[in-house]
Amino acid sequence: MDRDTAEPRVDTFPGDAAREWVDRHHEHAAPRTYAYDFVWDITEEAIGPFCTDIDGNVLLDFTAHVASAPFGYNNPKILDRLDAFDLVDPTKIAGQDFYVSGGGSVDDPDVPGPTQLMERLTDLTEHYGLDTVFLSNSGAEAVENAIKICYAKRGHRAVTFDGGFHGRTLGALSLNRSKAVHRTGYPEVPGVVSLPYCTCEGECTCGWETDGPGGNRLADMLHAERGVIDPDELAYVILEPQQGEGGYRVPSDDFARDVAAARAEHGFYVISDEIQSGLGRTGELWGIDHLDLDPDVITSAKGLRVGATIADADVFPEETARLSSTWGAGDVLAAAQGVATIDAIEAHDLLTNVRERGRQFTELLADLDSEHVTDVRGRGLMLAVELDTKERRGALLRACLDRGLLTIGCGYKTLRLLPPLDATEREIELGFSIIDAALDDPRVTGA
Secondary structure (H helix, E strand, O other): OOOOOOOOEOOOOOOHHHHHHHHHHOOOOOOOOOOOOOOEOOOOOOEEOEEEEOOOOEEEEOOHHHHOOOOOEOOHHHHHHHHOOOOOOOOEOOHHHOOOOOOEOOOOEOOOOHHHHHHHHHHHOHHHOOOEEEEEOOHHHHHHHHHHHHHHHOOOEEEEEOOOOOOOOHHHHOOOOOOHHHOOOOOOOOOEEEEOOOOOOOOOOOOOEOOOOOOEHHHHHOOOOOOOOOHHHEEEEEEOOOOOOOOOOOOOHHHHHHHHHHHHHHOOEEEEEOOOOOOOOOOOOOHHHHOOOOOOEEEEOHHHOOEEEEEOOOOOOOOOOOOOOOOHHHEHHHHHHHHHHHHHHHHOOHHHHHHHHHHHHHHHHHOOOOOOEEEEEEEOOEEEEEEOOHHHHHHHHHHHHHOOEEOEEEOOOEEEEOOOOOOOHHHHHHHHHHHHHHOOOHHHHOO
């Protein structure tokens, strides 16, 4: 498959083979969220955003597996690096409590591993003074460990934000405010308060700004005389610098500055959940780089290929055995992929590409001639198109799919778009043309 000339091609979706694979999968799979019956055929051609399904359909994938595949499929920017490694079995060892060498020297190993990955992560967060990493398996584990280290150092209260999504383990679930189905019926960590996530430009209409003593909900809540929470009890505030599941919402500059001012006054920790927005997706290495707010803790996963909790050494517990993970830091292959991902972003100046292609895509989407599109938002290549109804969003997703474009929903009625970080001008135009045509589909217009 030639990436420069590949075109989406869909005959029947899902085809007979896909239906057979999906039916067999569900004989033993627990119920969960399935976006559509896309069955990637790993034995067929795929490169960058283009892939082939089990029925031979060629698809343009703008989901990036929900930001977990930052370079799409079989991208030589990653594969050429990994092909040079003579990988062994097991590729997973007993994590943080054991060590692994990739041969060569520690400064120039034949195969980079967890040690080199942690070094790169602290290099990428040095401007925030973060120098210590705990590796884990997933984004939810990265968040769990972030909240654990904050609770261990101060307080038992926490602040999360409306629309937030931080994972599906019980501690992380306690912080979610995106959909009730995520939390209903499960026990929760006590002491969590939710506040508005302000995206307002100009006059605030979401309830974040107030006439109270502090001028905003967080400052009012912590006010020495009229507040309802003792600031010493507040361990952390956790936020996504651009919300993911909550609808790809971008916070206002004033909101970020308000959180920073409250942290400076009261000393709680700020956790930046970068599971989806981190490592270049927004045009900066970290989503919070766009804001006037320095994090005390960063959580990363998805595009990093492994979970990571990054903070200053003083934030982590001093006692041994307070944190541990049998497998977390021991995935040799995932660590090598993480190193290769970071190195590729830097070597190919992909932050510049993300900004340029993001600007191109945003300008194209802003010109969509449809009364049903109510908003276009996001940063870099983490973009969203909001429709006027949830049903129309579903119809647009399906109409795009039938034309060969894989997308995925978020929020209530929003379509999210995640091209690979090295997306080309042609690929952005191709994806846009499909969305533009799909908006005229009778299932979308209701005609």
